[in-house]
Amino acid sequence: MNNRRIKNIIEALGKHKDDESIQVLNELGTNCPIDEIRELTSKALIRKNTHNALELMIVNKGKGINDLSARVAMCAINELLALKDKQEAIKILDDTINMHSEKEVQDTARSVKALMSFSS
Amino acid sequence: MQKISPLRSSIEAFNKFKALRANKANKTEKTQENQTNPFGITFKGTVIQMDVFEKTDKAEKATSPSLKERIQNTGKLLASAWVGTINKFSSLKTNAIAFGNKIKDNTIAAAKKIRDIGNTKVEFDVFKYNVSRLQNQPVSELRTMLSNELQGVSNE
Numbered sequence: 179m180n181n182r183r184i185k186n187i188i189e190a191l192g193k194h195k196d197d198e199s200i201q202v203l204n205e206l207g208t209n210c211p212i213d214e215i216r217e218l219t220s221k222a223l224i225r226k227n228t229h230n231a232l233e234l235m236i237v238n239k240g241k242g243i244n245d246l247s248a249r250v251a252m253c254a255i256n257e258l259l260a261l262k263d264k265q266e267a268i269k270i271l272d273d274t275i276n277m278h279s280e281k282e283v284q285d286t287a288r289s290v291k292a293l294m295s296f297s298s
Numbered sequence: 299m300q301k302i303s304p305l306r307s308s309i310e311a312f313n314k315f316k317a318l319r320a321n322k323a324n325k326t327e328k329t330q331e332n333q334t335n336p337f338g339i340t341f342k343g344t345v346i347q348m349d350v351f352e353k354t355d356k357a358e359k360a361t362s363p364s365l366k367e368r369i370q371n372t373g374k375l376l377a378s379a380w381v382g383t384i385n386k387f388s389s390l391k392t393n394a395i396a397f398g399n400k401i402k403d404n405t406i407a408a409a410k411k412i413r414d415i416g417n418t419k420v421e422f423d424v425f426k427y428n429v430s431r432l433q434n435q436p437v438s439e440l441r442t443m444l445s446n447e448l449q450g451v452s453n454e
Contacts, residue, residue, distance in 0.1 A: 181451060183427045187444045190432030198437040206444050212451065 185218060192222025200231050208234070208241045216245060217253045224257040229266060236270050236287060237278065243290055244283055255290055259297045268294060 188207060191199040200223065207219025220242050223231040235242030235254055243258070245251040258267050271294070274287035425431065432440060 181447065184444065184447045184451065186427045186429050187432060187440055187447065190429050190435075191437070191440055191444070193429070193433050194437060194440070196437045199440070202437055202441045202444065206441070206448060210448060215448070215451075 184215065188215070188218045188222050192225055197228075197230065200226065200228070200234070203231075204234055208238075213247045213250055216241075216247065216250045220245070220250060220254040221257050224254060224261065224267075227261055227263060227266060229270070232267050232270050236267070236290075237274055237283065239280055239283055244286055251286075255293065258290060259294060264294055 188203065191203050191207075203219050203223055207222070208216060210216055210219070220235055223235050223242070226232075235258075236244075238244065240246060242254040243251055245254065258264070261267060268291060271287045271291040275284050275291065278284050278287070432443075
């Protein structure tokens with residue numbers, strides 16, 4: 179896929195100040211069957227670095243770092259590692275490790291947290 | 299019978315030979331004179347000499363034309379050059395007219411195109427889908443735009 183318009187809209191939604199943009203990205207972007215669009219959406223949401231956006235990418239099964247596509251998951255992890263302020267992300271990761279019902283999600287969160295502690 | 303001495307007889311023989319030779323020489327001279335008049339035409343008894351005949355130097359005349367002829371020839375050359383120039387100018391004129399007509403047609407076509415463009419609303423993707431411009435738009439609008447684009451991609 180090489181659609182510059184979709185990329186620009188997702189990027190604009192990622193930079194948008196309105197919290198409703200997170201909902202739009204979650205509904206249209208993370209549920210899209212095209213890997214590249216999910217990848218772009220993950221990047222846009224993680225770059226927002228807000229609690230709601232990061233929670234979507236860390237806690238939800240099949241989205242963000244838990245995506246079924248390894249490429250999308252790795253892209254989300256890379257984006258988390260590239261964050262300047264990782265405080266909020268680590269906090270959510272800790273909560274996920276401690277309180278999430280799914281063991282798979284807990285393991286993924288643990289791995290990502292380990293990576294983040296190494297990188298910082 | 300007179301007795302002839304050998305010396306006298308030899309002198310006589312020499313004289314005869316001399317006379318004969320003189321006669322022969324005269325004959326050759328005459329033929330040389332008559333060469334210009336091969337038919338031996340006479341006028342009041344005298345043989346017509348070569349001066350009477352017309353000189354055959356017409357070819358020479360043709361090779362070196364007189365001043366008048368030269369002027370005439372120059373005039374002809376000038377006339378032909380002038381005709382050539384007229385032809386050139388006429389061709390230039392037709393070319394210029396064709397060029398002018400072409401420009402006119404192109405201008406009319408361009409004016410029509412501009413009129414059509416003026417009637418239709420032209421939106422440039424570069425400006426419409428600029429990130430900084432999209433950022434300032436309401437999210438609902440972005441939602442519809444994204445859903446439309448995604449539908450287009452999934453239909454491909």
